[in-house]
Amino acid sequence: xxxxxxxxxxxxxxxxxxxxxxxxxxxxxxxxxxxxxxxxxxxxxxxxxxxxxxxxxxxxxxxxxxxxxxxxxxxxxxxxxxxxxxxxxxxxxxxxxxxxxxxxxxxxxxxxxxxxxxxxxxxxxxxxxxxxxxxxxxxxxxxxxxxxxxxxxxxxxxxxxxxxxxxxxxxxxxxxxxxxxxxxxxxxxxxxxxxxxxxxxxxxxxxxxxxxxxxxxxxxxxxxxxx
Amino acid sequence: xxxxxxxxxxxxxxxxxxxxxxxxxxxxxxxxxxxxxxxxxxxxxxxxxxxxxxxxxxxxxxxxxxxxxxxxxxxxxxxxxxxxxxxxxxxxxxxxxxxxxxxxxxxxxxxxxxxxxxxxxxxxxxxxxxxxxxxxxxxxxxxxxxxxxxxxxxxxxxxxxxxxxxxxxxxxxxxxxxxxxxxxxxxxxxxxxxxxxxxxxxxxxxxxxxxxxxxxxxxxxxxxxxxxxxxxxxxxxxxxxxxxxxxxxxxxxxxxxxxxxxxxx
Numbered sequence: 001x002x003x004x005x006x007x008x009x010x011x012x013x014x015x016x017x018x019x020x021x022x023x024x025x026x027x028x029x030x031x032x033x034x035x036x037x038x039x040x041x042x043x044x045x046x047x048x049x050x051x052x053x054x055x056x057x058x059x060x061x062x063x064x065x066x067x068x069x070x071x072x073x074x075x076x077x078x079x080x081x082x083x084x085x086x087x088x089x090x091x092x093x094x095x096x097x098x099x100x101x102x103x104x105x106x107x108x109x110x111x112x113x114x115x116x117x118x119x120x121x122x123x124x125x126x127x128x129x130x131x132x133x134x135x136x137x138x139x140x141x142x143x144x145x146x147x148x149x150x151x152x153x154x155x156x157x158x159x160x161x162x163x164x165x166x167x168x169x170x171x172x173x174x175x176x177x178x179x180x181x182x183x184x185x186x187x188x189x190x191x192x193x194x195x196x197x198x199x200x201x202x203x204x205x206x207x208x209x210x211x212x213x214x215x216x217x218x219x220x221x222x223x224x225x226x227x
Numbered sequence: 228x229x230x231x232x233x234x235x236x237x238x239x240x241x242x243x244x245x246x247x248x249x250x251x252x253x254x255x256x257x258x259x260x261x262x263x264x265x266x267x268x269x270x271x272x273x274x275x276x277x278x279x280x281x282x283x284x285x286x287x288x289x290x291x292x293x294x295x296x297x298x299x300x301x302x303x304x305x306x307x308x309x310x311x312x313x314x315x316x317x318x319x320x321x322x323x324x325x326x327x328x329x330x331x332x333x334x335x336x337x338x339x340x341x342x343x344x345x346x347x348x349x350x351x352x353x354x355x356x357x358x359x360x361x362x363x364x365x366x367x368x369x370x371x372x373x374x375x376x377x378x379x380x381x382x383x384x385x386x387x388x389x390x391x392x393x394x395x396x397x398x399x400x401x402x403x404x405x406x407x408x409x410x411x412x413x414x415x416x417x418x419x420x421x422x423x424x425x426x427x428x429x430x431x432x433x434x435x436x437x438x439x440x441x442x443x444x445x446x447x448x449x450x451x452x453x454x455x456x457x458x459x460x461x462x463x464x465x466x467x468x469x470x471x472x473x474x475x476x477x478x479x480x481x482x483x484x485x486x487x488x489x490x491x492x
Contacts, residue, residue: 069422070421071422088423166410172404173406185382187308189304189381
């Protein structure tokens with residue numbers, strides 16, 4: 001049996017889970033806010049949201065370093081006022097994950113909300129439902145399959161994030177070594193056994209995740225449609 | 228109405244890029260290409276050689292008509308792995324004898340072509356604005372350091388030399404949780420240049436080309452394996468002759484002068 005340090009697995013799960021939480025909340029909120037609304041500059045705003053999707057991760061990482069580095073715009077401020085450092089911590093890995101996975105969540109949520117039938121929400125409104133009731137009882141359940149797709153994509157993207165993470169969180173064994181990082185450095189130093197172990201691990205994990213989500217969402221959609 | 232924010236973005240980017248490229252030059256190169264079959268020489272080189280080699284590219288191509296040089300920069304360990312896995316490459320310029328020895332053992336290089344063409348030293352650097360008073364490696368106090376950037380010791384030669392040096396000074400273990408491991412020497416340098424780490428350990432040639440860092444100390448040469456840069460023609464290369472010409476040029480007068488100019492010995 002291989003002598004293995006399992007910390008990359010736990011770290012990767014922690015980073016992906018936390019970043020997915022923020023991305024889901026922000027993505028759903030912003031997409032709902034912008035859906036069915038038209039204003040000057042909306043396409044530009046949307047393009048800005050989706051930009052991390054088309055940029056190379058190193059460019060994203062560089063941008064994040066400029067923002068969050070010790071001498072960066074936000075980073076220097078945080079350091080001065082809160083003595084808080086983002087660069088080379090696992091929080092840096094969370095931020096990198098958030099930025100690269102947000103476009104996926106936003107796009108899925110926006111598509112889900114755009115395709116909803118406005119008449120259903122309006123019907124609820126005529127029956128006196130409050131806006132939050134309309135959202136939670138009508139819009140959210142109906143949009144759920146699309147939102148779920150975004151959720152899974154964001155989680156997977158966060159789990160696999162490498163380029164921007166390496167730049168912002170660095171590679172500190174035991175602190176910021178996520179699974180993709182462990183794979184990269186294992187390959188570079190010719191430790192093929194270790195690399196294979198993590199590759200099999202991440203494939204198994206991603207595969208089971210998708211299977212589980214599919215099964216779970218099918219069950220839940222049935223429940224929604226029955227009641 | 229459906230929106231296409233992505234396509235708008237692509238189009239504007241495309242327009243921007245077209246505006247940037249110089250059409251005249253592209254046409255000229257195309258004309259030359261048609262006259263004579265070009266040999267594309269792929270040189271896989273250690274990241275620390277980037278600037279010196281970029282400067283050497285023009286004069287070499289001028290002196291050897293019909294050869295264009297394409298560089299593939301990376302850490303020596305990674306380059307060795309990619310060459311072993313069949314990535315096309317004609318010349319291998321490594322920052323470590325160890326990687327070259329491994330290649331030689333596996334008959335991946337032309338043994339007779341192997342030659343040491345440069346030497347380097349290990350230096351302890353900090354950001355140019357830092358008020359650090361450290362003046363030698365022995366002064367380093369792990370307790371006073373937040374983060375120090377070094378090369379990854381298993382795959383990046385500069386990391387291995389750094390580890391040897393720190394082990395020699397009994398600093399490696401106390402520094403363990405302060406180490407930010409870079410995937411090549413340039414990344415280590417960038418961490419220091421941007422002020423994200425307190426210190427870094429790089430080659431003197433890297434510190435030499437950067438205006439944003441200052442050298443605090445140089446490691447004594449016998450603390451680590453000698454830092455020599457071995458070069459060799461890759462065994463699988465289809466351009467053996469051109470590859471050898473490149474090595475001759477590198478070890479010749481012009482090559483040596485250029486390397487010295489960038490802080491190599």
